[in-house]
Amino acid sequence: MSSLICDLRTDKVLQTIREGKRLDGRKFDEYRKLSIERNISENAEGTARVRLGETDVIVGVKILPMTPFPDTPDDGSLSVGAEFLPIASPTFESGPPSPESIELSRVVDRGIRESKCIDFAEWSIESGKYAWNAFVDIYAINHDGNLFDAAAIASITALLDSKMPKFEDGKVVKGEFKGKVKLSRKPILCTVSKIGNAIVSDATFAEERAQSARFSVAVTEDEYFSAFQKGGLGSFTASEIDTALDTALKNSKELRKLI
Numbered sequence: 001m002s003s004l005i006c007d008l009r010t011d012k013v014l015q016t017i018r019e020g021k022r023l024d025g026r027k028f029d030e031y032r033k034l035s036i037e038r039n040i041s042e043n044a045e046g047t048a049r050v051r052l053g054e055t056d057v058i059v060g061v062k063i064l065p066m067t068p069f070p071d072t073p074d075d076g077s078l079s080v081g082a083e084f085l086p087i088a089s090p091t092f093e094s095g096p097p098s099p100e101s102i103e104l105s106r107v108v109d110r111g112i113r114e115s116k117c118i119d120f121a122e123w124s125i126e127s128g129k130y131a132w133n134a135f136v137d138i139y140a141i142n143h144d145g146n147l148f149d150a151a152a153i154a155s156i157t158a159l160l161d162s163k164m165p166k167f168e169d170g171k172v173v174k175g176e177f178k179g180k181v182k183l184s185r186k187p188i189l190c191t192v193s194k195i196g197n198a199i200v201s202d203a204t205f206a207e208e209r210a211q212s213a214r215f216s217v218a219v220t221e222d223e224y225f226s227a228f229q230k231g232g233l234g235s236f237t238a239s240e241i242d243t244a245l246d247t248a249l250k251n252s253k254e255l256r257k258l259i
Contacts, residue, residue: 013210017195023206029247031202034258036153038161045134046162046181050154053204054144056088059154060137061162063181065172068124068131076123076131080109082138082151089143089205105138107229108152108189111218112136112159115226117185125167132164134181145204148216148229149255152189157259159183187226188255190248191216194234199243201251215241217248221256 016023026032032053041047044060051057068075082105084092092098097105112118123132136158138151163177193203193211203211212234218227225245230236236244 009206010210013206014196017198017200017210022200024204026202028198028200029251031251031255032204034153034255036157036258038157044158045165045177046158046160048154048157048161050150050157052146052150052153052202054142055146055150056140056142057147057150057154058139058141059151059158060139061158062135062137063132063162063165064135065125065130065165065167066133068128072120073128074124074131075120077120077133078109078113078118078136079133080105080112080136080138080155082108082140084140084143084147087142088140092140092143103229103231104148104151107148107216107218107227108136108138108155110229111152111187111189111227112156113226115185115187115218115220115224117183117187117220118159119182119184122182130167130170134159134162143205145206145208146191146202148191148214149189149202152187152218153255153259156183156186156188160186160259185220185222185224186256186259187218187220188252188259189216189218189227190251190255192244192247194232194236194240199240199247201247215244217245219248219252221253223249 035051037049046061082101162181166173166176194213213232216229
């Protein structure tokens, strides 16, 4: 997409927002249609594909025995990584992880980890020697805005469906499992964008180009906020942050019903 076309679409987004509307007709706090496809691959412990409007994300979870960290010899761990494939957007390039993909993976990781939905002590196999580590790999297939929420929803869905491998005699027993991964909560990431003086949920790619700031909130079903992330050069007022939190509480309840 040429820079001229992008600039024209950005101008149209701003004009429409000033009129109290959005280009696709949604309310300011409304999400696009969300669809979730589970168990799309047999080669991982858990997988999920999430389509949020035209945004398309695939997540795979692989659980492997690793040496635990020295400061937590009795705990397993979680590692989240994101890859923005060039097929997803003309703005993505091959090569090492971009700052944007690193930010996304860290926010998704923090939302899950700090929700305390996983008891990592239960992932210990042998103190100081073996513990389970879950690798959550995020792949952006198509980018039409709000990769943050799509990736987070796909990640928690894949984890919920993940099977814990069986471990005997110092190795994984191929093809055998000892049950599902236990999650005590379902954290949902909800992101808003500030466009002009409006706060909108689930921004499209065109809306993200028009935003001055972005704010993401991870919230659990018992209304515990486990992660915040502010992006962009703009700022939010205290009342706008309150709006973002209230919107996250409302939208997370609806999104969680679909998982």
